[in-house]
Amino acid sequence: MVTLIVNGVRREVQAPNDTPLLYVLRNDLQLNGPQFGCGLAQCGACSVLVEGKEVRSCVTAISDVVNQEITTLEGLSARWAKQKGLSTEEAKSTLHPVQQAWIEEQTPQCGFCQNGMMIKATELLESNPNPNTAQIKEAFTTGISPNLCRCGTYVAIIDAIKHAAVIMAKGK
Amino acid sequence: MPTMSAKPRTVCGATLSRREFIKAGGVLVVGLGIVGPELAKGDAQKAATLKNSLDPTLSSSWIEIHPDNTILVRTGKSDFGQGSTFTSYRQIVAEELSVPFEAITTVVTGDTDRTPDGSGAFDFLGGGMPNIRKVAAYTHQALLDLAAGRLGVPKDKLSVKDGVVSGGGKSISYGDLVKDQQLNLTIPVKGDLTGIMGLTVEGNPPMKPVSEYSVIGKSFKSSVISSKVTAKETWATDVRLPGMLHGRVVHPKTLGSTLVSGRSTRQNQVPEFTSCRERKSRRGRCAHRVGSDPSGRPSSHRHKMDRVEGSAWQRKALRAPSVRS
Numbered sequence: 001m002v003t004l005i006v007n008g009v010r011r012e013v014q015a016p017n018d019t020p021l022l023y024v025l026r027n028d029l030q031l032n033g034p035q036f037g038c039g040l041a042q043c044g045a046c047s048v049l050v051e052g053k054e055v056r057s058c059v060t061a062i063s064d065v066v067n068q069e070i071t072t073l074e075g076l077s078a079r080w081a082k083q084k085g086l087s088t089e090e091a092k093s094t095l096h097p098v099q100q101a102w103i104e105e106q107t108p109q110c111g112f113c114q115n116g117m118m119i120k121a122t123e124l125l126e127s128n129p130n131p132n133t134a135q136i137k138e139a140f141t142t143g144i145s146p147n148l149c150r151c152g153t154y155v156a157i158i159d160a161i162k163h164a165a166v167i168m169a170k171g172k
Numbered sequence: 173m174p175t176m177s178a179k180p181r182t183v184c185g186a187t188l189s190r191r192e193f194i195k196a197g198g199v200l201v202v203g204l205g206i207v208g209p210e211l212a213k214g215d216a217q218k219a220a221t222l223k224n225s226l227d228p229t230l231s232s233s234w235i236e237i238h239p240d241n242t243i244l245v246r247t248g249k250s251d252f253g254q255g256s257t258f259t260s261y262r263q264i265v266a267e268e269l270s271v272p273f274e275a276i277t278t279v280v281t282g283d284t285d286r287t288p289d290g291s292g293a294f295d296f297l298g299g300g301m302p303n304i305r306k307v308a309a310y311t312h313q314a315l316l317d318l319a320a321g322r323l324g325v326p327k328d329k330l331s332v333k334d335g336v337v338s339g340g341g342k343s344i345s346y347g348d349l350v351k352d353q354q355l356n357l358t359i360p361v362k363g364d365l366t367g368i369m370g371l372t373v374e375g376n377p378p379m380k381p382v383s384e385y386s387v388i389g390k391s392f393k394s395s396v397i398s399s400k401v402t403a404k405e406t407w408a409t410d411v412r413l414p415g416m417l418h419g420r421v422v423h424p425k426t427l428g429s430t431l432v433s434g435r436s437t438r439q440n441q442v443p444e445f446t447s448c449r450e451r452k453s454r455r456g457r458c459a460h461r462v463g464s465d466p467s468g469r470p471s472s473h474r475h476k477m478d479r480v481e482g483s484a485w486q487r488k489a490l491r492a493p494s495v496r497s
Contacts, residue, residue: 032410033403073403095402102401106393109253111400118401151253 002062006031007075008082017063021055022046024062025072033073033115037148044116044147048072049079054116054123056144073115076122084171098122101164109151116147121161130165133158183317185375186310187358234288234307234359235265237315241335241347243271244278248287248370249300251396256296257281258395261304267387268308268380269315270332271346290363290370299369307359309377314357318349 002013004021006029013024025031025048034057037045041056048057049071071079076099081091095103098121108114117140124131124139131139136158140147149157180189236244245265251257262276280286289303312332319337320327322344330339335346360374399405 031403032407035407036409077402099401103393103398106397108397108400109255111253111397111405112407114400115403 002066004062004065004070005067006070007072008069008078013062015062018061020058021048021060021062021065021070022057025057031072031074035112035115037113037116042145042148043113044120044145045113047116047119047147049119049123052123052126054120054143071119071122073118076118079122096122097164097167098125098160100167101160105156105160105163107153107156107160109153113147113149113151114153117149117153117157120147121157121164125161125165125168129168131161136161181317183357184310184313184377185360186314186377188314188317189356189358190353234304235311237311237346237350239347239351241271241275241345242277243269243275244280245276245304246280246287247300247304248282248284248289248291248365249296250282250293252293254293254296255394256293256300259392260296260301263387263390263392264301264305265308267385268305269312269335269346270380271335273387273392275335284365288361288365288371290365291368292370295369299372303371303373305379306373306375306377309379310359310373310375311357312380313377314355315346315349318355319344322349 002015002017004011004013004024006025011029013019013028015024015028022034022036025034026036034048035045036058037043039046039058041059044054044056046056046058047054049055049069050060050065051068052071055065076096077094078091080086080096081094086094096118098118102108102114102118107117120140124136128135128139140154140157180187182188234246238244243265245261247257247261249257258279258281262273262279265276266273284290289300291299316327316330316332316337319325319330319339323330323337323339323342325340325342330337332338336343337346337349361371362374363369363371365371396405
C-alpha cells in the first residue's frame with residue numbers, strides 16, 4: 001500500500017513500491033492524461049509535475065513520490081484555480097492558461113505528446129512568467145531528455161507558451 | 173407535403189428514391205451503388221440488384237441531411253492530427269452544399285464497419301478529397317431537385333445560401349425538404365472497400381465554381397483539440413478490454429547487465445502471471461525486452477484489465493526477470 005497525493009487528493013494504491021508512477025496513474029487511478037510514449041524517459045509524453053517539477057512518470061517509482069504533490073494534465077485547471085484563489089464555481093469553468101493557449105494557438109496535431117509539452121510549459125511558466133524563445137527552447141531541450149513531438153509542433157508550442165504567459169499575466 | 177413520386181429518378185447520374193414516409197424525423201441518406209462489370213456489360217438486372225443491395229438504413233453512407241438542418245458526414249479515413257476529416261472535409265462538404273461549416277455537426281470516421289470509403293490517411297488529399305466533394309455535389313443536386321419539385325420553380329432558377337433554397341420568391345430549408353421522409357441517394361462508385369485505395373466516387377456532378385467559395389480558404393479551429401488538451405480524449409491506448417493482459421519489457425539498469433533469471437519469485441507473488449519470455453541482445457550481454465520496466469526494476473503487480481504496453485508481446489503477461497548490474 002502506497003499513499004500518493006494526486007491532483008490534491010490522497011490516493012491509496014495497492015502496488016509494489018517499484019511500480020512506475022505512470023502505470024499507477026493510468027491503470028489504477030484512471031488518469032489517462034499522461035501517455036505511455038517511449039517508456040524510457042526519452043520523449044516526455046508521460047510527464048507529470050511532482051512538487052512543481054516536471055518528472056517522467058514512466059521511470060519514476062511510486063515509492064519515490066510518496067506524500068509528494070503530483071499534478072497531472074487532469075489537475076492543471078485546479079492547480080491554476082488554487083494559485084489564483086478562484087472560487088469553486090469559477091474554477092469549474094476555468095482552464096489553466098497553458099490549456100487555453102494550447103487551444104487558441106491550435107497547437108496539437110495528433111496530440112499524443114502534448115500532455116508532456118503542457119506539463120513542461122507549466123513548470124517553466126511557474127518559474128519564469130515571461131520566457132523568451134531561447135529560454136523556452138532551453139527548457140524543452142535540456143534536462144533528462146528533450147520533449148519530443150513527431151508531428152513537429154515545436155513552433156506552435158513556443159507561440160502557445162508566449163500566449164499562455166500573456167494570459168497568466170492578466171491573471172485569468 | 174412531399175411531392176416526390178415513389179419512383180426512383182436520376183439526378184446527374186445519381187439515383188434519388190424515397191423509401192417511405194415516416195411520421196417523425198426524416199433524412200436524406202447518400203449511399204453508394206457499385207459500378208461493376210455487370211453495369212459495364214449492360215446487365216441492368218444485375219446492376220439493379222447490386223444497387224438495391226445497399227440498404228440506406230445501414231450506415232454505408234457518406235452524408236446524411238437531417239430535418240433539423242444538421243448534417244452528418246462519414247469517412248473511412250482516420251485523422252491523426254492532420255485536420256483533414258474534422259476540418260477540411262467539413263469545409264468541402266459545407267462549401268458544395270452551401271451550408272455553414274457548423275451545420276456539419278458529426279463526422280463519423282475510421283471504423284470501416286460504419287464508413288463508406290476505406291483506404292488510409294495517405295489518401296486524404298488524392299482520393300478522399302475528390303470523393304467527399306463529389307458526394308456533396310451529388311447531394312446538392314438531389315436537394316435542388318427536391319426543392320424544384322416542392323417549390324414549383326425550375327432547378328436552374330434556384331439558389332442556395334446557408335442551407336436554404338430560394339427561387340421565384342419562395343424558399344425552403346434542406347431540413348424541411350427531407351422532413352418526414354426517408355430519401356435515399358445512390359451514387360456511382362467503383363473500387364474495393366477493403367483495397368488499399370478504397371472506393372472511388374464516379375461520375376461528374378456539377379461542382380460549385382471556385383470563384384463562389386466562401387467556406388474553403390477560411391481558417392477554422394479544429395474541433396478535436398480541446399478534448400486532447402483537457403485529457404478528455406479517448407485514445408486507442410486508453411481502451412481496456414475484458415481479459416486484457418499486461419505486458420512489459422524489462423530493461424537492465426545499465427549497459428552490460430546480465431540476465432540472471434527471467435522467472436523471478438515475482439511469478440509466485442502475482443497470481444495473474446501467465447508467462448515470461450527471455451531474449452538476449454545481439455551481443456548477449458544484457459537481457460532485455462522481456463517484460464518492460466525501463467528502469468530495470470522488477471515489474472509490478474497488474475490486473476487482468478490492464479493495458480498492454482509494447483507490441484511484441486501483446487498476448488502475454490510478462491513478468492520481470494532479476495537483473496544483475
